[in-house]
Amino acid sequence: MRAAPGAPTRRAELAAAVDRLSAAGIPSARVDAEWLLAAVLGVGRVEARLDLDRALPAAVAARYEAAVGRRARREPLQQIVGWEAFRGLRVRLTADVLVPRPETETLVEWALELLPPPRPGVRLLALDLGTGSGVIACALAAERRDVDVVAIDMSRAAAAVARENARQLGLAEHVTVVVGDLSDPLGRGCADLLVSNPPYLPSAILSGLEPEVGAHEPRLALDGGGDGLRVIRRIVTSAREVLRPSAPLLLETAGGSQAGAVAGLLRAAGFTGVGVRADLAGVDRFVAGRA
Numbered sequence: 214m215r216a217a218p219g220a221p222t223r224r225a226e227l228a229a230a231v232d233r234l235s236a237a238g239i240p241s242a243r244v245d246a247e248w249l250l251a252a253v254l255g256v257g258r259v260e261a262r263l264d265l266d267r268a269l270p271a272a273v274a275a276r277y278e279a280a281v282g283r284r285a286r287r288e289p290l291q292q293i294v295g296w297e298a299f300r301g302l303r304v305r306l307t308a309d310v311l312v313p314r315p316e317t318e319t320l321v322e323w324a325l326e327l328l329p330p331p332r333p334g335v336r337l338l339a340l341d342l343g344t345g346s347g348v349i350a351c352a353l354a355a356e357r358r359d360v361d362v363v364a365i366d367m368s369r370a371a372a373a374v375a376r377e378n379a380r381q382l383g384l385a386e387h388v389t390v391v392v393g394d395l396s397d398p399l400g401r402g403c404a405d406l407l408v409s410n411p412p413y414l415p416s417a418i419l420s421g422l423e424p425e426v427g428a429h430e431p432r433l434a435l436d437g438g439g440d441g442l443r444v445i446r447r448i449v450t451s452a453r454e455v456l457r458p459s460a461p462l463l464l465e466t467a468g469g470s471q472a473g474a475v476a477g478l479l480r481a482a483g484f485t486g487v488g489v490r491a492d493l494a495g496v497d498r499f500v501a502g503r504a
């Protein structure tokens with residue numbers, strides 16, 4: 214339906230949204246405005262950019278206005294649209310979980326390389342500590358059908374999101390979500406891989422983060438204590454108990470010098486073959502070693 218004279222078109226609403234988001238200091242204003250339009254229309258972003266001279270019904274325009282207002286207050290785009298893509302999976306998100314970052318896809322890629330190769334009739338066990346939305350656990354289970362994943366998070370609300378993602382993705386049989394403190398709920402020597410993207414930011418920098426992160430993502434997902442290593446130290450200390458002999462521990466870090474520091478922690482704890490890998494931006498970010 215073409216817009217009646219005077220009625221707002223998709224083009225006009227989109228332009229107004231871009232102006233509002235730009236004024237709010239959002240560098241990706243155009244793309245975000247398109248994603249929000251797509252979300253309220255219930256279509257993909259490409260479709261939302263077609264036929265811009267169509268009228269936007271008043272009820273949809275009101276929903277768009279509300280969504281743009283949230284983004285202008287610097288809520289993360291993914292929390293507003295309610296999902297993010299991760300290694301080909303569409304993962305549901307709420308304000309209770311970290312928005313999955315693209316670099317974590319590289320962490321999963323390394324995890325898949327570190328797992329022992331599939332053997333007929335043998336199921337492997339991977340642990341994902343601090344699972345948040347469950348992205349790492351779900352990607353591992355989706356890409357290695359012989360792997361069961363125990364996904365642990367201390368946040369009951371985050372665990373509920375992870376559980377729902379596993380269910381919606383048809384992975385519930387192979388992803389078990391547990392509320393708990395790191396590997397405390399687990400037995401000894403049971404795991405073929407321990408992977409974690411833990412909270413790793415030094416507490417002091419949290420107040421200076423972009424509002425999308427500092428004001429809207431859960432502090433429990435970000436705060437790594439005074440030097441950023443509080444949770445990582447605990448994982449390294451307990452990992453050797455839960456891992457089978459020579460099974461890998463793989464961690465995401467804040468990058469740069471923290472990756473070097475974490476590699477040092479692994480070596481000091483007796484891990485062998487400790488290595489560091491860079492993310493797509495070339496920053497040393499991931500650390501792995503064998504128990």
Ligand SMILES: C[S@@+](CC[C@H](N)C(=O)[O-])C[C@H]1O[C@@H](n2cnc3c(N)ncnc32)[C@H](O)[C@@H]1O
Binds near residue numbers: 346349366412
């Ligand atoms: C950086 S987020 C990672 C979320 C998700 N794995 C990802 O990569 O997007 C860290 C997660 O660890 C959880 N967490 C923090 N401390 C924990 C602890 N002691 N035991 C279990 N989970 C913890 C937080 O609730 C948060 O969901």
